[in-house]
Every structure is written in C-alpha cells, then in structure tokens.
Amino acid sequence: xxxxxxxxxxxxxxxxxxxxxxxxxxxxxxxxxxxxxxxxxxxxxxxxxxxxxxxxxxxxxxxxxxxxxxxxxxxxxxxxxxxxxxxxxxxxxxxxxxxxxxxxxxxxxxxxxxxxxxxxxxx
Amino acid sequence: xxxxxxxxxxxxxxxxxxxxxxxxxxxxxxxxxxxxxxxxxxxxxxxxxxxxxxxxxxxxxxxxxxxxxxxxxxxxxxxxxxxxxxxxxxxxxxxxxxxxxxxxxxxxxxxxxxxxxxxxxxx
DNA sequence: TTAATATATGAATACATGATCATATATCTA
DNA sequence: TAGATATATGATCATGTATTCATATATTAA
Numbered sequence: 001x002x003x004x005x006x007x008x009x010x011x012x013x014x015x016x017x018x019x020x021x022x023x024x025x026x027x028x029x030x031x032x033x034x035x036x037x038x039x040x041x042x043x044x045x046x047x048x049x050x051x052x053x054x055x056x057x058x059x060x061x062x063x064x065x066x067x068x069x070x071x072x073x074x075x076x077x078x079x080x081x082x083x084x085x086x087x088x089x090x091x092x093x094x095x096x097x098x099x100x101x102x103x104x105x106x107x108x109x110x111x112x113x114x115x116x117x118x119x120x121x122x123x
Numbered sequence: 124x125x126x127x128x129x130x131x132x133x134x135x136x137x138x139x140x141x142x143x144x145x146x147x148x149x150x151x152x153x154x155x156x157x158x159x160x161x162x163x164x165x166x167x168x169x170x171x172x173x174x175x176x177x178x179x180x181x182x183x184x185x186x187x188x189x190x191x192x193x194x195x196x197x198x199x200x201x202x203x204x205x206x207x208x209x210x211x212x213x214x215x216x217x218x219x220x221x222x223x224x225x226x227x228x229x230x231x232x233x234x235x236x237x238x239x240x241x242x243x244x245x246x
Numbered sequence: 247t248t249a250a251t252a253t254a255t256g257a258a259t260a261c262a263t264g265a266t267c268a269t270a271t272a273t274c275t276a
Numbered sequence: 277t278a279g280a281t282a283t284a285t286g287a288t289c290a291t292g293t294a295t296t297c298a299t300a301t302a303t304t305a306a
Contacts, residue, residue: 014188014191014192014197014198015188015192015281015282016188016189016192017186017188017189017222017282018185018186018189021183021185021189022189022192022193024182024183025179025182025183025185025193026193028182029175029178029179029193030174030175030178030179032171034240034243035171035174035175035178036171037243038168038171038174038236038239038240038243039168039169039170039171039174041239041242041243042165042166042168042169042174042235042239043165043166043169045161045162045165045169046162046165046166046168046169047162047293047294048155048158048159048161048162049294049295051153051158051161051162051165052152052153052158055152055153055158056148056152056153059147059148059151060144060147060148062141062144062148063140063141063252063253064252064253064254065137065138065139065140065251065252065253066139066140066141066144066145068137069137069138069139069145070145070148070149070152073295074137074295074296074297075137075252075253075254076253076254076255076295076296076297076298077294077295077296078253079252079253079254079255080254080255080294080295081294082253082254083254083255095253097252097302097303097304098251098252098253098302098303098304099140099252099253099303100252100253100254106242108238108239108241108242111234111238112165112235112238112239113161115231115234115235115238116161116164116165116231116235117157117161118231119164119229119231120157120160120161120164138251138252140252170263170264172264172265186282186283187282187283187284188281188282188283196265197265197266197267198282198283198284199265199266199267199268199283199284199285200264200265200266201283202282202283202284202285203264203265203284203285204264205283205284206284206285218283220272220273220274220282221272221273221274221281221282221283222273222282222283223282223283223284
C-alpha cells in the first residue's frame with residue numbers, strides 16, 4: 001500500500017496506491033480495439049426493440065412485414081433496426097421476391113440472450 | 124402466404140403475411156418488462172470504458188484510484204461509470220477507510236465477456 | 247406499362263449518454 | 277482541529293441514437 005511513480009503517473013493526474021496490482025493488471029489490459037468492438041456488439045443488444053426482434057427470430061425466420069406486426073411497430077422502425085443488427089452480423093437475410101426473410105446469424109446470440117435472462121431473473 | 128385480419132391489424136397499419144407464424148410467435152413474445160431489463164443489462168456492457176473496467180476487475184479487486192491509473196482516465200469518469208455498473212449489480216464494492224475496492228459481483232458477467240469476445244474474434 | 251406492395255433509407259427531431267468541471271462527503275494524518 | 281486525500285455526484289455540454297416522415301427501390305400483378 002504505497003504510492004509511487006509508475007509511467008502512468010506521467011499521463012494522468014491520478015495517484016497510484018497499489019504498485020504491483022496496477023502494473024500487473026495493466027499488462028493484461030483488454031486492447032482498446034477489442035474493447036471498442038465488444039462495446040459495439042453489446043450496444044446492438046442494448047435496445048428493447050432489437051432484443052424483441054432477436055427473441056422473435058430465435059423462434060422462427062420471419063419477414064419484415066410480419067416482424068412489424070408481431071412487435072406492433074412501424075415497418076420503417078423495424079427495417080432500420082434490422083440494418084443495425086445486420087451490420088453486426090447478428091442476423092442474416094434471405095430475399096424471396098419482394099419479401100425479405102430474416103433469421104439469427106450466430107449461435108453466440110442465443111447464449112448471450114440466455115445468460116442475460118438468467119442474470120435479470122435471479123435478482 | 125395469405126393476408127388476414129388478426130387482432131394486431133387493429134393496432135398497427137402493417138400487413139400480416141404469414142398468419143400462423145405471427146400468432147405463434149406473438150404468443151411466445153419476450154415480455155416488454157423483461158426486454159427492458161435485458162436492454163439495461165446489455166447497455167451497461169455497451170461502453171468501452173465500462174468493458175475495460177469489468178475486464179480489469181475480473182483479474183483483481185481494485186480501488187477507484189488504481190482503476191483510474193490503469194485505464195488512464197479521470198477519477199470522476201471512473202467513479203461515474205462504477206455507479207452505473209453498481210446499479211446493475213455487475214460490480215460490488217468494499218470500503219476500507221477512505222478507499223473503496225471494487226470487484227465483479229456476478230458469474231454471468233464472465234460468461235457474457237467470454238462469449239462476446241468469441242463472437243468478435245471468429246469474424 | 248401501370249398500380250400496388252415489400253423493403254430500404256435519408257433527414258429531422260426528441261431524447262439519452264459519457265466526459266469534464268466544480269464541489270461535496272468521508273476519512274486519515276499531523 | 278486543520279489540512280490532505282479518496283471517492284461520489286450534480287450540472288453542463290457535445291455527441292450518439294431511436295423513431296417518424298417522406299420517399300426511393302424493387303418486385304409482383306393486372
């Protein structure tokens with residue numbers, strides 16, 4: 001429990017209390033780039049509408065029109081959100097005529113939803 | 124592939140294409156309340172700074188001051204973010220004198236981080 | 247070809263959010 | 277007790293975001 005002059009001291013005006021912990025943990029830091037990517041992934045899951053879309057698509061492949069009906073929201077809103085989910089490769093689409101069918105594009109999404117639901121349940 | 128007059132038609136101006144899918148899936152919908160809670164959880168994970176804090180606390184229990192030094196950010200910023208994470212019971216704190224030590228308060232957080240990192244890696 | 251329909255998207259708006267600054271609170275130390 | 281220090285927090289501001297509206301695109305049907 002001693003203060004010191006680690007390199008960091010030169011780049012921010014914060015006191016360092018535990019030298020070893022700071023240097024140890026700093027060496028194992030989450031790379032900034034990974035942090036940013038990971039944040040984007042969770043950000044895609046941070047909206048109730050998008051979560052309801054995902055929860056729906058986990059159960060069935062659904063076209064945009066039906067998705068809007070199921071969630072009782074406008075087609076435009078759903079379409080915008082699907083674009084977001086598509087950009088992060090969380091959902092994929094299949095075009096049939098003028099209809100577009102969306103479905104889940106990643107096993108990880110299922111796990112994330114399950115674990116997330118567990119967390120909010122046992123609270 | 125037929126349109127129809129399901130109840131939903133009265134509450135939104137969207138055409139329903141697949142009757143059965145819509146009614147089936149609508150019956151298994153994620154409750155609005157659960158969707159909102161789940162969104163809050165993922166929202167807490169949707170910021171690079173908070174993810175770096177969590178990644179740090181997975182490795183060790185760290186005081187606010189050292190956290191700020193490790194992440195090279197202001198004490199105020201870290202403290203605000205910790206409040207956020209605490210509100211969602213993702214981290215817990217232990218007070219010792221004037222220092223406050225934070226650590227992970229949930230096994231689920233570890234799983235969410237791991238699965239998230241898997242997703243962004245194999246892409 | 248023309249009208250209808252399913253989806254996508256740009257612009258605008260209202261709202262949420264993260265960092266900073268100033269300052270409050272609590273604890274330690276001299 | 278007075279000053280220093282670790283943390284918390286309200287206010288502000290700049291930025292990000294979800295929905296809506298209007299409209300574009302693409303496909304089907306008449």
